[in-house]
Amino acid sequence: MDTGIQDKAKQWLSELFDQKTKDEVQHIIDHDPKELEESFYQNLAFGTGGMRGVMGVGTNRINKYTLGKSTQGVSTYLKQQFPNQDIKVAIAFDCRHNSQSLAKVVADVFSANGIKVFLFSDLRPTPELSFAVKYLDCQCGIVLTASHNPPEYNGYKVYWEDGGQLVPPHDQAIINLIESLDYGDIQFRANKDLIEYIDTKVDTAFAEASVANGSFSAANGARENLDIVFTSLHGTSITMIPQVLEKAGFTKVHIVKEQAKPNGDFPTVKSPNPEEPEALKMAIDLAEQKNADIVIGTDPDCDRLGIAVRDTVGNMTLLNGNQTMIVMTWFLLEQWKKASKINGKEFVGSTIVSTPMLKVLTESYGVEYKEGLTGFKWIAKMIHDHPELDFIGGGEESFGYMVGDFVRDKDAVTATLLACEISAWLKAKGSSFYEKLLQLYVEHGLYLEKLISVTKKGIKGAQEIKQMMIDLRENPLKTIDGEKVVLIEDYQSAKAIRPLEDEVIPLEIPTSNVLIYYTEDGTKVAARPSGTEPKIKFYISVNTELDSTNKFDRVSAELSTKVDRIKADLGF
Template sequence: MNIAQNILDAANGWLTPTFDTKTQEEIKAMIASSPKELEESFYKNLEFGTGGMRGIMGVGNNRINKYTLGKSTQGLSDYLHTVFPNQTIKAAIAYDCRHNSDTLAKTVADVFSANGIEVYLFSELRPTPELSFAVRYLDCHCGIVLTASHNPPEYNGYKVYWQDGGQIVPPEDAAIIDIIENLSYDQIKFDANENLIHYIDKDIDQAFIKSSVENASFNTPIEAKENLKVVFTSLHGTSITLVPDTLSQAGYTNVHIVEEQAVPNGDFPTVKSPNPEEPEALTMALALADKTNADIVIGTDPDCDRLGIAVRNNEGKMTLLNGNQSMILMTAFLLEQWKKAGKINGKQFVGSTIVSTPMVMELATNYGVECKIGLTGFKWIAKMIKDFPKLEFIGGGEESFGFMVGDAVRDKDAVAATLLICEVAAQAKAKGSSVYKELLQLYVDHGFYKEHLVSITKKGMEGLQEINQMMIDLRENPLKEINGQRVIMMEDYQSSTAKNLLSGEEETMAIPKSNVLIYYTEDGSKICARPSGTEPKIKFYISVNAELYDVADFEEADSILNEKIKNIISDLGIK
């Protein structure tokens, strides 16, 4: 394989004294014997996506390493000094269980401190939501967490948080990226000022646990808590450091931990993927649930911002909930608790995203609460809190197994959400119901919405081109009919236009641009196409719905909607 000149030029740029000997040796070895790997490592710069910067660890400008993260941190440092002149600037840093996360976190701390920024670095791995909490608790100007969330073991990542505890959004993100892109690697200051690096742990832990218990507890009787049998797995991730203690301090003592998955390990040896969205990830937890006759299973991803949930169905078998179902259950519970407390007066809102279930809007309307919809990613839900200071934020969620309870944490938070779903389960069990029965009743009360996700992986440079072409085809040749139903509306978030395909009328959408397309059919189905911002995937989100007049009719209605989803997938030509 011949190596393209632009790839060689980029690689040769790293064969200078700016880069350490080990890095240079690895690059020389790739030039000599691994041209494909060299191409993948240098064909582009890592970019900030919906969840920050995430990529495979290794050498090169398209990889996670001390230089790419150092450059990002240097650019961020320069920006901080520009917007906060003559101030003592503070930054908090956390990291997860992944390989190199601790050393990369120290590199980030070194660069911050070399730029005169005071650093609060967690002494050991901690959940991502605790970093969001720590930014505000310590009155920091920004925060960084080193994590690749639920990606495979070879990945790591870098997420940037702002003063409000939420991830960076416009205009900060574009301004920071512009500075980073105009830096050269020899401008990175790596020489740490150790006097500016402070290690944090237990004091922040206790404050965070206290906040989580206060925000996610709703007058559940002690007896009900003790009667709930919980199985919990951290999937080798960071949640083991806080979730068991949080549940214990909240009064949940009947908790069985999957011990084989309780030790943090960046290889994730007991699962194919440490992603609670994947049913296989909870296999060991489900087996323990059957052994202990547990009521609920909860598993979190490596950085503890997503949670997967399984509950017993009406036949007593463990059933996995998808992210939309979990979100609906927790949102409905919060709304009901706020209503009971007399706290709803029309000045509250819940948050969701454009690819999540439309059912959350039905719920909000029923309770007289506004539902605000943003782009994919919790940074947009956190931004809603900042943008609407006169409204109270109750909670928010998205289909990808994330939920946020109140505004103490400004990102998806599996610590508080784990406690919240236990509250839902404990109160349901205490009144002779169950989480599953509560979900079916919500379908009767608000409409039966069913969602399905098709995620297609396309790795590398060729994969990126394939994904881009798929989106181009969907834009240039819009579908006119899906599953025998006319497409009546197409929303293109890249051009900010919503077009009525029947009348030809177009409207401009007041929402930030994003590479997303959504089709709406005349029977109320919704189909969304979106390339992932953090993984080499294109995702198709399908939502269908039907009236459900009685719980007894659920199986029949479910079968009808499953067939509808199957037909939509066939018409789209995806698997």
């Protein structure tokens, strides 16, 4: 055992820490050297958007002290940025173990620093927090959540005054402040007069805004004929989505009762992740019983959604995030076009690892397409940086979508309503969500994407992920499935390389540990270590022409075979 780790752990036996914490630290010192190493070998990183990690004692864990230190840093930075102002912060939390108590710790620290706190009285969806920041005229927002991570995780997301998550320069400035602090600098003693609990007033305003942004006259008269199955996967969306659907006029909503109660153990699923087919199994089973048209499931903090719809022969089929956002974006563009609102001053936003088809679709309407790094904070930054443009909508492949800018983060509440609006409208016309997707493939090309996630836990895993990225940079692929690589974008070095021309072009985008290969035939392969999980992710995109919806199954199978060959090329 590294003596430095032991010394670091022993510092947590001082009077700065409560007795329960000291007892737990002493126990792992005495009995669990592996846990001791994992808990103290590093400081849990406050990344560019916040923190996420396993709960427990130690510097590499989510607990009252690591969150307290981060909150102390944020408090100091807020005072620097908003001098002589009455600073206000909104705080929300999800269904995870300890989320409510940790949210109170965070509220205490802010109030101890003289900052007014609006604290939700119970669990709420993350997009409602983004909304509340602007609605309550706050300078900052915090949500305690670990999204779809396993039950032992929790996290801490930071939002700025525009309702979007932290972006440069605020993120690095806060990181520097936090790293300069000691645990003894944390002010834990709350000023109760500065903590105000909030609930129904913000709920009502958010629900009304969601209906206003997610409803369209195209679906008038059709909503009551759509059969919907909804599951909250034991998360926060149960507090908002049913009432929003009801307000919008959807009367046939079947809720998966076994998954309706918030529960941080997520007892009915292996993972509360709507990207995973297994997570929506109970909802799909209920849809078959009810002969429903659409199934929607949301992750625990209700910022992402998974959708299943009927295919051309009536089978319930799961869509991926790219497919969902293609149809959603088409619908929004079509509504803006019908309303004569497209005048060259609009844009759609997405991310560098999402489907290239979104750019093709958007530009076919004469609308500008903007692309940023992974994460909705970059789409929010696009809105902030371009007030002269109207934001129509945007999404990313990881099952997130945002309609308009009343919320500046991915929003499964309004996106759920939008998906139902589209389905109701298409059903009334004798079509469907799935059939429209196939028609868009015929118009713009058939794009097929595949995500490969490789999990590497712990110290060794982090080293392996780092080495994989080094190898990809130092020994770049020259061909992929026999196609010549014509462009390599390295977002870490901010350079794009054209290997055939021996040309280097600067990338005008913030740096990030992402590497993307493009081939001569339009294949795209991206590699990116996850910023919130012990994973490295590979994103594969292939495409070809589709001249008829009747040929979709055959051409899609051919593209799937091509993806399998690419996976083999990559060693999977």
